[in-house]
Amino acid sequence: MREGYALSGRYKIVRLLGEGGMANVYLARDLILNRDVAVKILRLDLRDDQAAIRRFRREANSLTELVNPYIVNIYDVDEDNGMQYLVMEYVDGTDLKEYIARNHPVPYARIIEIFLQILSAVDEAHAHGIIHRDLKPQNILMDKNGNVKVTDFGIAVAAAEETMTRTNTLMGSVHYISPEQARGSIITKQSDIYSLGIVLFEMLTGHVPYEGETAVSIALKHYQNEMPSVRKYDKKIPQALENVVLHATAKNLNDRYQNVAEMERDLRTSLSSNRINEPKWHSATVVDGETKVLPTLDKSVTEQEESDQVKELEAEVSEVLGTSVKSKWWSFLMKGKHKWFLFSAILILFILVFCLTLRPKDVAVPDLRGMTRSEASRMLKDEKLSLGKVSYRYSEKFSYNQIITSNPEYGTKVKENTAVNVVVSKGLEKVKFGNYRGRSYNSVKKFLQKRGVTVYKETKYSNKYAKGEIIDQSIPPKEKIVLSQATVSFTVSLGAKNIMVRDLRGYSLKEVQDYAEESSLNLIIRRIDSDEPVNTVVAQYPIANTYVGRGSNLTVSISTGKKEEFSASSSSSSFSSSSSSSSNKQEDRGLNFTKSISIPYKGKDGHPVTVIIYVSDKNHNFNKVYKTMPISADASETVNFSVDSGQVGKYKVVASDGTVLVEDDNVTP
Known part of the structure; x- marks a missing residue:
C-alpha cells in the first residue's frame, strides 16, 4: 500500500507499522475526523481467498463486541477496490516488551497496577467467548499515559463462531504458550491465564523463564520443566506475589486458576501485610484413595517378630475402634485357641476397612466441550469415569466430531465409574441455497446477511426484470451449502436499457x-x-x-x-405608457439565452473521468451542482441561462479532484 493513498477517500496512508501472516497494519489519517488511526489491511495475495476474507471479517466482528478501556477500539470495517480493511484506535506509545527493557526493575505496586489492567481486558474477551491465544508483551501496548491497550486478536477464536480447540497445531508465541498448546491439545481460557503468568514472570525478572536453541525445545520446557522461582532472581519479591505466578503457570489445569477473576483477586492482595508469612504455593500431588499393600505374615518368622506383628495389629485395632485393649484381656486372648480367634477377628476387620476404601468416591465431571471422542475418553479415564452413550447433532459452535455437551454436565459431582453421555457435533448444517431470481435484491440481501452469507452485487440492463430485481445468482438454487460460510454474487437488473x-x-x-x-x-x-x-x-x-x-x-x-401585448391604435400618450409598461415587464422577465461550454479532457488513455458543472443565473445557485457527467474526451455542454436585464451569468467546470477545468464569470447573450 503506497503512502498517500486514501482508503475509501477517507483514511490516508502515512506509513507501515507492522506486517503479519494475514494482514499488514498502517498508520493512517482520518481525513473527516482529523485524527490518527491504525488500519489493518488484508494482504493483497489473500484478497481473492474467500476463507481468508471470512476469517478477517469474523475477527473484525468479534472485536467490535469488545468494549473495554484496556482493549484497542475498532472504529470501522470496510473494503476499497476489493481490499478488506478495519480501522482501529492508534496507540501512540510503546509495547510492554520495550517498557520492561527500559524500566526494569519495575516497582511491584506498578507491576500490579499494569497487570490488573491487562486482566480486565482479557476478562472482557473471555466473557464474550474469545480466547486470545497469543498473549505476550509485544501484543500489550502502553500509551503515553502508561495505560494498557491489549491488541492483535488475529489468531483469537470466538467460541460463538469456531471451536474451542485446535489439535496438533502450535499456536501462539513459543515463549508464552501453555503446556496444552505446546502438545497441540485442548486450548481453553486457562491457556490465556498460563500466558499471563509468563508475562508476570517477565515483568518481575526482566526475562522469560525458558530459553532454548529451537522453538520445539522451548515448547518442551513449558510442558516438562518446573517453573523457575522468581525469588531466585530477586529475593525481595513477596512470596504471595511469586505464588500468583506459580498458580497461574501450573501444568495441570485443575491446579491452575480456573478463570481470570480468581487471578485478579489473588494479585490484588499479594502485597498485603496479612500475607507476609504465606508459604510457597505447590501443585496438589496427593491422590485420594491410594491403595496400600498390607504386609503378609510369614510362618517362618520368629516369635519375637510375631510378637512385634501382634503389637502392630493391636495398635491398628486400637486406632480403628478408638479404644485401648487392656493387658489382662489381651493375655487371655493370646492363650491357645483364643489367639487364632483374635487373628480371625482382626483379619475380618481389615477386610471391612479395605472394602470401605474401595467404595466409589465423588468426582467432578470434567469439561469435555471441544474434545474429540478419543480425547474425552482419555480424560474421563483419568478421572475414573467412562464414556457413555454418544449422540449427534448439528452445531454452529463446534466443528465436526467435537463434543458439544455432556450429561451429566461439566462440574457435576458423580460417583467414580459413572458413564458420561456426550453429544458430538455433526458440523455445520448444509441447506439448499434457494432460488432468488425475480426477487428484490435489497430484501434478499438483508435476509441472507442475517444468516451469515457474504453478498456481492453486479448490475446489467434487462427487458425481462424490473429495476432492482435479481436476474441471476452465482450459487445454484439446489446446491447445499453452509450459509455462514457462503459467498454469493447476484446480477441485479438496471431495468430496460x-x-x-x-x-x-x-x-x-x-x-x-x-x-x-x-x-x-x-x-x-x-x-x-x-x-x-x-x-x-x-x-x-x-x-x-x-x-x-x-x-x-x-x-x-x-x-x-x-x-404582454399592447394596442397600436392607442393615443400617443397611451402608446408611450403602454410601451413603457411592456418594456418594464420584459425587463422583469429578464433575458433567456443558451451558451455552449467546451470542456477539456484531463484523463489518461480514454479512461472516463467525472466532471461537475456549476451555474449561476436567476434559476440556479452557484453553490449547488448543476450537472455531473462522465467524459472520456474533450466535450461540450449547452446550458440555458436566464438573467435579469443588465445582469450576467457565470459557470464553472470542476474535475472530481477539485481542479477547475474551465470557468467564465461574465456570461452574456
Whole structure:
C-alpha cells in the first residue's frame, strides 16, 4: 500500500507499522475526523481467498463486541477496490516488551497496577467467548499515559463462531504458550491465564523463564520443566506475589486458576501485610484413595517378630475402634485357641476397612466441550469415569466430531465409574441455497446477511426484470451449502436499457425532474413564453412514445407565462405608457439565452473521468451542482441561462479532484 493513498477517500496512508501472516497494519489519517488511526489491511495475495476474507471479517466482528478501556477500539470495517480493511484506535506509545527493557526493575505496586489492567481486558474477551491465544508483551501496548491497550486478536477464536480447540497445531508465541498448546491439545481460557503468568514472570525478572536453541525445545520446557522461582532472581519479591505466578503457570489445569477473576483477586492482595508469612504455593500431588499393600505374615518368622506383628495389629485395632485393649484381656486372648480367634477377628476387620476404601468416591465431571471422542475418553479415564452413550447433532459452535455437551454436565459431582453421555457435533448444517431470481435484491440481501452469507452485487440492463430485481445468482438454487460460510454474487437488473418517453406536457418542473432521474435521462430545460401555466412543460424532445436509451438527453420547454401585448391604435400618450409598461415587464422577465461550454479532457488513455458543472443565473445557485457527467474526451455542454436585464451569468467546470477545468464569470447573450 503506497503512502498517500486514501482508503475509501477517507483514511490516508502515512506509513507501515507492522506486517503479519494475514494482514499488514498502517498508520493512517482520518481525513473527516482529523485524527490518527491504525488500519489493518488484508494482504493483497489473500484478497481473492474467500476463507481468508471470512476469517478477517469474523475477527473484525468479534472485536467490535469488545468494549473495554484496556482493549484497542475498532472504529470501522470496510473494503476499497476489493481490499478488506478495519480501522482501529492508534496507540501512540510503546509495547510492554520495550517498557520492561527500559524500566526494569519495575516497582511491584506498578507491576500490579499494569497487570490488573491487562486482566480486565482479557476478562472482557473471555466473557464474550474469545480466547486470545497469543498473549505476550509485544501484543500489550502502553500509551503515553502508561495505560494498557491489549491488541492483535488475529489468531483469537470466538467460541460463538469456531471451536474451542485446535489439535496438533502450535499456536501462539513459543515463549508464552501453555503446556496444552505446546502438545497441540485442548486450548481453553486457562491457556490465556498460563500466558499471563509468563508475562508476570517477565515483568518481575526482566526475562522469560525458558530459553532454548529451537522453538520445539522451548515448547518442551513449558510442558516438562518446573517453573523457575522468581525469588531466585530477586529475593525481595513477596512470596504471595511469586505464588500468583506459580498458580497461574501450573501444568495441570485443575491446579491452575480456573478463570481470570480468581487471578485478579489473588494479585490484588499479594502485597498485603496479612500475607507476609504465606508459604510457597505447590501443585496438589496427593491422590485420594491410594491403595496400600498390607504386609503378609510369614510362618517362618520368629516369635519375637510375631510378637512385634501382634503389637502392630493391636495398635491398628486400637486406632480403628478408638479404644485401648487392656493387658489382662489381651493375655487371655493370646492363650491357645483364643489367639487364632483374635487373628480371625482382626483379619475380618481389615477386610471391612479395605472394602470401605474401595467404595466409589465423588468426582467432578470434567469439561469435555471441544474434545474429540478419543480425547474425552482419555480424560474421563483419568478421572475414573467412562464414556457413555454418544449422540449427534448439528452445531454452529463446534466443528465436526467435537463434543458439544455432556450429561451429566461439566462440574457435576458423580460417583467414580459413572458413564458420561456426550453429544458430538455433526458440523455445520448444509441447506439448499434457494432460488432468488425475480426477487428484490435489497430484501434478499438483508435476509441472507442475517444468516451469515457474504453478498456481492453486479448490475446489467434487462427487458425481462424490473429495476432492482435479481436476474441471476452465482450459487445454484439446489446446491447445499453452509450459509455462514457462503459467498454469493447476484446480477441485479438496471431495468430496460431502452425506455419509451412519456408525454410530459403539463408536468411541473419538479415532476419532470423526478421522471428524468428515475428513468436515467439527462434533463435539459429551456424556458419560453407561453399561455400555459408558469413552470409547466409546454413541449419536449424526443416526443412522447419515442424509445430512447438510458442516459440520453431529454429536452423540455418550461412556460414562463403569457407575453404582454399592447394596442397600436392607442393615443400617443397611451402608446408611450403602454410601451413603457411592456418594456418594464420584459425587463422583469429578464433575458433567456443558451451558451455552449467546451470542456477539456484531463484523463489518461480514454479512461472516463467525472466532471461537475456549476451555474449561476436567476434559476440556479452557484453553490449547488448543476450537472455531473462522465467524459472520456474533450466535450461540450449547452446550458440555458436566464438573467435579469443588465445582469450576467457565470459557470464553472470542476474535475472530481477539485481542479477547475474551465470557468467564465461574465456570461452574456
